[in-house]
Amino acid sequence: MCALYAFLRLADDLADSEETLEERRAALQQLRRDLRQALQGAVPHILFPALVDTVQRWQIPTQLLEEALDGVEQDLTKCCYATFDELSHYCYLVAGTVGLCCMHIWDYHEENGREAALAAGRALQLTNILRDISEDTRRGRIYLPSEEMARFGVSADDLRQERYDERFQALMRFQVQRVYEQYQAAAALTKWLPPPGRAVFHVLTGTYRALLDEIVRRDYDVFAWRVRLPSWLKVWLAVRAVPVRWGLWS
Numbered sequence: 001m002c003a004l005y006a007f008l009r010l011a012d013d014l015a016d017s018e019e020t021l022e023e024r025r026a027a028l029q030q031l032r033r034d035l036r037q038a039l040q041g042a043v044p045h046i047l048f049p050a051l052v053d054t055v056q057r058w059q060i061p062t063q064l065l066e067e068a069l070d071g072v073e074q075d076l077t078k079c080c081y082a083t084f085d086e087l088s089h090y091c092y093l094v095a096g097t098v099g100l101c102c103m104h105i106w107d108y109h110e111e112n113g114r115e116a117a118l119a120a121g122r123a124l125q126l127t128n129i130l131r132d133i134s135e136d137t138r139r140g141r142i143y144l145p146s147e148e149m150a151r152f153g154v155s156a157d158d159l160r161q162e163r164y165d166e167r168f169q170a171l172m173r174f175q176v177q178r179v180y181e182q183y184q185a186a187a188a189l190t191k192w193l194p195p196p197g198r199a200v201f202h203v204l205t206g207t208y209r210a211l212l213d214e215i216v217r218r219d220y221d222v223f224a225w226r227v228r229l230p231s232w233l234k235v236w237l238a239v240r241a242v243p244v245r246w247g248l249w250s
Contacts, residue, residue, distance in 0.1 A: 001105060015028060119185035124208045176216060
């Protein structure tokens with residue numbers, strides 16, 4: 001998990017650096033070449049020995065890592081999404097692929113868990129999107145589907161001006177309900193995972209669902225301040241997963 005995270009963290013850092021667009025694109029293209037070379041036996045970066053060992057040990061399809069890079073690169077060129085189908089595909093690239101990689105690390109290979117894993121990826125990424133609306137908009141990225149914004153009478157300029165009103169609340173209420181449905185669909189994965197994977201899954205989904213709960217508690221106002229969880233809650237979520245790790249409860 002650490003090796004996978006390090007690779008994805010590096011990709012994200014390259015995409016969000018202060019370099020020019022062309023420099024960031026070139027850096028991600030180099031990372032993709034480095035990945036391919038590492039899988040053929042080279043060591044172009046200090047993180048790759050651990051990553052290659054992880055890929056080979058757990059039989060992770062390298063296409064998933066390539067698609068994850070596709071998603072990171074998409075942030076450099078695509079700043080808005082017309083429909084939820086478009087956004088859902090983006091969620092697959094940047095989060096669903098990671099979920100499928102984790103399934104291999106957790107030693108679960110059955111096809112019947114795939115849809116739940118993809119639902120988990122969508123839930124986590126959509127939670128991030130709702131929490132980071134203000135920050136993303138300042139960066140020129142609007143992830144909320146434009147057709148849904150139009151349905152609730154919210155414009156891109158409303159987001160830029162951080163207009164918090166009944167229209168925005170209604171739009172957010174609709175978005176949040178859909179994310180809760182994704183968490184519900186993802187919960188089916190629990191019964192198929194071995195205890196170690198189940199524990200990590202509980203911590204991840206528990207933490208991000210708590211962020212979503214906090215957005216609701218604040219009446220969907222994500223402009224006033226960035227939604228965060230208190231430290232005590234993070235600790236509680238981690239402690240709660242310990243019995244799951246040892247199979248004491250599911």
